[in-house]
Amino acid sequence: MFESAELGHSIDKKRYAKIVPTLRADLLDVQYDLKQSGRFPVIILINGIEGAGKGETVNLLNEWMDPRFIETRAFGGLTDEERERPPMWRFWRALPPKGKIGILFGNWYADPITRHALGKIERDELDWHLAEINRFEKMLADEGALIFKFWFHLSKDAQKKRLKSLERDPKTRWRITADDWRAYKNYDAHIEASQHTLRQTSQGHAPWTVVDGSDERYRSVTVGTILLESVRKRLAWEGDTTRRITAAPIVQPIDSSNLLNRLDLTKRIGKARYAKELETWQGRLNLLTRHPKFGARSLIVVFEGNDAAGKGGAIRRITGALDARRYQIVPVAAPSEEERAQPYLWRFWRHLPRLGRIAIFDRSWYGRVLVERVEGYCSEPDWMRAYAEINDFEEQLTAAGAVVVKFWLAISPEEQLRRFKEREDTRFKRFKITEEDWRNRDKWPLYEAAVCHMVDRTSTELAPWTLVEANDKNHARIKILKTLCAALEAAL
Amino acid sequence: MFESAELGHSIDKKRYAKIVPTLRADLLDVQYDLKQSGRFPVIILINGIEGAGKGETVNLLNEWMDPRFIETRAFGGLTDEERERPPMWRFWRALPPKGKIGILFGNWYADPITRHALGKIERDELDWHLAEINRFEKMLADEGALIFKFWFHLSKDAQKKRLKSLERDPKTRWRITADDWRAYKNYDAHIEASQHTLRQTSQGHAPWTVVDGSDERYRSVTVGTILLESVRKRLAWEGDTTRRITAAPIVQPIDSSNLLNRLDLTKRIGKARYAKELETWQGRLNLLTRHPKFGARSLIVVFEGNDAAGKGGAIRRITGALDARRYQIVPVAAPSEEERAQPYLWRFWRHLPRLGRIAIFDRSWYGRVLVERVEGYCSEPDWMRAYAEINDFEEQLTAAGAVVVKFWLAISPEEQLRRFKEREDTRFKRFKITEEDWRNRDKWPLYEAAVCHMVDRTSTELAPWTLVEANDKNHARIKILKTLCAALEAAL
Numbered sequence: 008m009f010e011s012a013e014l015g016h017s018i019d020k021k022r023y024a025k026i027v028p029t030l031r032a033d034l035l036d037v038q039y040d041l042k043q044s045g046r047f048p049v050i051i052l053i054n055g056i057e058g059a060g061k062g063e064t065v066n067l068l069n070e071w072m073d074p075r076f077i078e079t080r081a082f083g084g085l086t087d088e089e090r091e092r093p094p095m096w097r098f099w100r101a102l103p104p105k106g107k108i109g110i111l112f113g114n115w116y117a118d119p120i121t122r123h124a125l126g127k128i129e130r131d132e133l134d135w136h137l138a139e140i141n142r143f144e145k146m147l148a149d150e151g152a153l154i155f156k157f158w159f160h161l162s163k164d165a166q167k168k169r170l171k172s173l174e175r176d177p178k179t180r181w182r183i184t185a186d187d188w189r190a191y192k193n194y195d196a197h198i199e200a201s202q203h204t205l206r207q208t209s210q211g212h213a214p215w216t217v218v219d220g221s222d223e224r225y226r227s228v229t230v231g232t233i234l235l236e237s238v239r240k241r242l243a244w245e246g247d248t249t250r251r252i253t254a255a256p257i258v259q260p261i262d263s264s265n266l267l268n269r270l271d272l273t274k275r276i277g278k279a280r281y282a283k284e285l286e287t288w289q290g291r292l293n294l295l296t297r298h299p300k301f302g303a304r305s306l307i308v309v310f311e312g313n314d315a316a317g318k319g320g321a322i323r324r325i326t327g328a329l330d331a332r333r334y335q336i337v338p339v340a341a342p343s344e345e346e347r348a349q350p351y352l353w354r355f356w357r358h359l360p361r362l363g364r365i366a367i368f369d370r371s372w373y374g375r376v377l378v379e380r381v382e383g384y385c386s387e388p389d390w391m392r393a394y395a396e397i398n399d400f401e402e403q404l405t406a407a408g409a410v411v412v413k414f415w416l417a418i419s420p421e422e423q424l425r426r427f428k429e430r431e432d433t434r435f436k437r438f439k440i441t442e443e444d445w446r447n448r449d450k451w452p453l454y455e456a457a458v459c460h461m462v463d464r465t466s467t468e469l470a471p472w473t474l475v476e477a478n479d480k481n482h483a484r485i486k487i488l489k490t491l492c493a494a495l496e497a498a499l
Numbered sequence: 500m501f502e503s504a505e506l507g508h509s510i511d512k513k514r515y516a517k518i519v520p521t522l523r524a525d526l527l528d529v530q531y532d533l534k535q536s537g538r539f540p541v542i543i544l545i546n547g548i549e550g551a552g553k554g555e556t557v558n559l560l561n562e563w564m565d566p567r568f569i570e571t572r573a574f575g576g577l578t579d580e581e582r583e584r585p586p587m588w589r590f591w592r593a594l595p596p597k598g599k600i601g602i603l604f605g606n607w608y609a610d611p612i613t614r615h616a617l618g619k620i621e622r623d624e625l626d627w628h629l630a631e632i633n634r635f636e637k638m639l640a641d642e643g644a645l646i647f648k649f650w651f652h653l654s655k656d657a658q659k660k661r662l663k664s665l666e667r668d669p670k671t672r673w674r675i676t677a678d679d680w681r682a683y684k685n686y687d688a689h690i691e692a693s694q695h696t697l698r699q700t701s702q703g704h705a706p707w708t709v710v711d712g713s714d715e716r717y718r719s720v721t722v723g724t725i726l727l728e729s730v731r732k733r734l735a736w737e738g739d740t741t742r743r744i745t746a747a748p749i750v751q752p753i754d755s756s757n758l759l760n761r762l763d764l765t766k767r768i769g770k771a772r773y774a775k776e777l778e779t780w781q782g783r784l785n786l787l788t789r790h791p792k793f794g795a796r797s798l799i800v801v802f803e804g805n806d807a808a809g810k811g812g813a814i815r816r817i818t819g820a821l822d823a824r825r826y827q828i829v830p831v832a833a834p835s836e837e838e839r840a841q842p843y844l845w846r847f848w849r850h851l852p853r854l855g856r857i858a859i860f861d862r863s864w865y866g867r868v869l870v871e872r873v874e875g876y877c878s879e880p881d882w883m884r885a886y887a888e889i890n891d892f893e894e895q896l897t898a899a900g901a902v903v904v905k906f907w908l909a910i911s912p913e914e915q916l917r918r919f920k921e922r923e924d925t926r927f928k929r930f931k932i933t934e935e936d937w938r939n940r941d942k943w944p945l946y947e948a949a950v951c952h953m954v955d956r957t958s959t960e961l962a963p964w965t966l967v968e969a970n971d972k973n974h975a976r977i978k979i980l981k982t983l984c985a986a987l988e989a990a991l
Contacts, residue, residue: 062822069823074815075861081824086579112824181789297673323566330554331561332573332604344835369567 008202012160017222030231031071037238038072045106047151052114055159057190058169059220067227078103082113091361093407099356104348124200137207146396148212150350153241159220163194265459272419275479288488289328295495305409306365311373312416314444315426316477324484334365376461381453394464401470410498411470416477500694504652509714522723523563529730530564537598539643544606547651549682550661551712559719570595574605583853585899591848596840616689629699638888640704642842651712655686757951764911767971780980781820787987797901798857803865804908806936807918808969816976826857868953873945886956893962902990903962908969
């Protein structure tokens with residue numbers, strides 16, 4: 008894998024001087040076309056051997072291009088705020104928006120490789136991380152990102168020479184620390200971990216490019232040329248970027264029964280029992296969120312449901328049991344322009360709670376496989392891949408300590424009609440009913456199918472769906488509170 | 500000040516039961532009108548005596564209204580990321596957008612009051628903080644925010660009774676900690692600091708309301724009613740919300756000389772000297788940003804200038820000396836929709852660098868007093884107040900360790916014309932010239948006046964302007980590099 012990069016590639020001064028002016032002009036040109044088009048982000052991952060010139064080359068790229076439209080990020084130790092979210096959160100918030108170039112040092116590869124090389128994690132744990140990374144990069148690519156992964160390589164001898172020469176020069180001496188020499192001592196283990204990593208994660212949509220780091224001119228021209236050609240090619244490509252689906256299409260069950268029409272919507276709770284149960288379960292929920300162990304967890308509650316199914320009322324019965332300082336409700340409307348310039352999960356990533364806190368999503372990332380699917384706001388390949396992407400996302404949440412609870416509030420078409428009419432007649436409910444609600448109602452069967460598929464594909468042992476019979480609001484609210492309590496009790 | 504709040508105000512159950520249903524419906528109503536209009540944010544500050552029911556009342560407000568459009572924030576210890584920015588940064592990033600209600604506990608009043616009550620800061624330092632807060636709140640109000648400041652009060656006896664009763668009840672015992680009793684012991688000093696604070700910061704646009712905290716029903720209805728009436732009144736107000744200016748209007752100097760036309764634009768540096776100096780000053784800048792002491796500072800560079808004055812090229816000569824991992828360039832274009840829902844400084848607040856880092860603003864908050872003034876994007880009262888607001892902002896930056904360096908790049912109209920024509924002819928510069936540039940050119944005298952006023956009013960000892968003669972790019976770039984080095988040398 009690294010053989011070709013140990014050949015000692017180089018470009019002489021004369022050739023370099025000839026190539027560079029055109030390359031620079033072309034790179035600038037393509038960069039502005041990218042900016043103008045705003046069609047996709049360019050994500051450049053920089054990894055490799057210490058001393059192989061990663062920093063110098065990136066600095067040079069910034070010099071060649073317009074640095075105003077490049078965001079270079081380096082990641083050191085975790086901050087408090089990062090420590091309390093999934094490990095990927097720090098990278099999620101550093102992704103460049105469409106039209107920009109983001110260069111990420113010390114990215115999602117750094118930690119798994121280093122930890123495996125140091126013997127802190129076994130091969131199977133490394134592989135688990137790499138599989139997660141592969142799925143993440145595939146999602147980015149499917150969202151349109153153009154991804155470059157550069158590995159700057161040096162042979163063991165070349166690394167030693169390079170470190171020594173940097174150390175000799177008074178101008179660069181400061182750059183060499185004990186860490187670098189430790190890295191050198193650990194060269195073989197590091198190379199082994201890296202080689203394995205590169206093999207496991209080099210894919211069509213996000214391939215690795217190994218660059219011989221021994222000659223500055225060679226490595227810079229190489230990286231610059233690859234960048235130029237790929238961005239140019241991608242900009243010229245006017246066709247459909249969505250992938251064809253190879254999986255079997257989703258079909259309806261042959262009989263007419265499904266998860267939703269099997270629900271017993273006649274379940275109800277009378278007024279007196281409701282008042283008593285409400286107090287009991289709110290009290291229990293309150294105690295659970297004040298449990299000392301909850302300080303090391305977070306709670307993420309997802310509400311989806313038919314229009315007028317009573318999401319708002321149910322949320323208020325939850326928050327009624329909570330301290331307002333601990334929760335945040337995230338009402339999900341159409342994405343803003345900053346959100347549209349990012350992968351569709353980005354607008355949820357930014358609202359993830361810290362430990363000890365609660366986030367309640369009033370509609371959620373499931374919009375992708377519900378409204379966006381039914382209304383055709385995204386293509387079939389896009390919503391088809393979303394199921395797996397969402398499962399990954401929720402797995403990362405739970406791995407970072409979150410308890411994820413998801414509710415679908417189901418009502419019958421007749422009950423919905425009754426509520427729509429009531430809303431139109433009630434003064435302070437008028438805002439709750441719009442033309443769109445009536446239009447959505449006409450698509451009832453399409454939504455029903457989408458909901459059944461969603462539950463089938465995303466109800467996991469880590470983050471199961473709870474279907475809530477919501478024709479009777481009392482029944483629905485108590486079931487929701489009970490479910491939340493059970494989930495927290497199991498977790499604490 | 501607190502006398503009336505110690506009378507033991509109360510509302511009996513019967514009256515409460517009669518008032519609340521209408522109050523709730525009205526509050527919901529007004530909340531949706533606010534949301535629909537998206538005209539202004541509502542900022543509610545909650546302060547007061549421990550045990551006076553702050554948390555309970557806020558929870559109740561969340562229950563009465565739609566909590567999806569209320570953002571309740573509490574602030575505990577500083578996070579790493581907060582510690583490396585101005586103290587107000589954590590509040591800046593928690594402000595509600597237009598159309599929403601934000602409730603802030605432990606807000607900007609908490610720290611100054613507590614520290615003064617504990618004897619950690621003297622009265623004059625407290626007053627300095629209060630003056631800063633007054634200016635900040637005035638800016639928010641001028642930006643359209645509706646600000647409520649509630650002080651929940653209890654007499655010393657009442658606080659003691661309340662703490663004891665909470666402690667007796669097994670359901671609430673957990674809430675009382677040693678901190679609360681310490682607060683009680685320190686009651687008198689705390690009240691003195693608070694009284695002084697309330698007096699210094701109660702103003703027409705952001706008055707304090709002292710609420711008797713002894714009776715839950717009374718305090719909740721009081722807060723709810725004030726909120727309702729004020730938001731309703733403000734929504735009904737269709738008129739101009741900008742204030743009339745009482746200050747004397749800005750006039751041009753009687754003679755025709757000004758800061759800009761006194762510049763010697765013939766200054767130039769020849770090619771050979773430029774190459775030598777560039778290397779010298781870039782080298783020095785590089786060393787300075789690697790100085791160990793720079794780890795406790797940050798560098799904020801502001802670029803403004805005539806169109807085609809060479810900002811981009813100058814920025815690249817700076818970044819050419821820097822490690823791409825340490826700096827971020829913030830190109831300032833039209834604000835996004837999220838940015839438009841916030842005070843005009845918000846979009847700069849979000850890009851402030853951590854310690855040890857550099858942010859370069861390619862155009863900046865000075866747009867307010869330049870393009871927005873000249874093009875009439877904001878009213879005269881708005882840009883007139885901006886000078887003082889910007890000075891405050893920069894003072895906070897420098898107090899938090901930032902070195903702030905501001906450049907105005909000046910060219911002559913003739914030189915600008917030459918460059919515009921050149922840009923139209925050069926392949927990879929074509930993106931740099933637009934219709935708008937030609938239009939701006941027609942307003943040269945208006946911009947010239949705006950620049951002179953800006954420099955007069957915002958060139959402070961903490962963050963001075965440097966006017967750069969930029970007809971010759973070599974001269975401009977060297978002067979900029981020299982200025983940056985001098986500023987860093989003075990600071991480190």
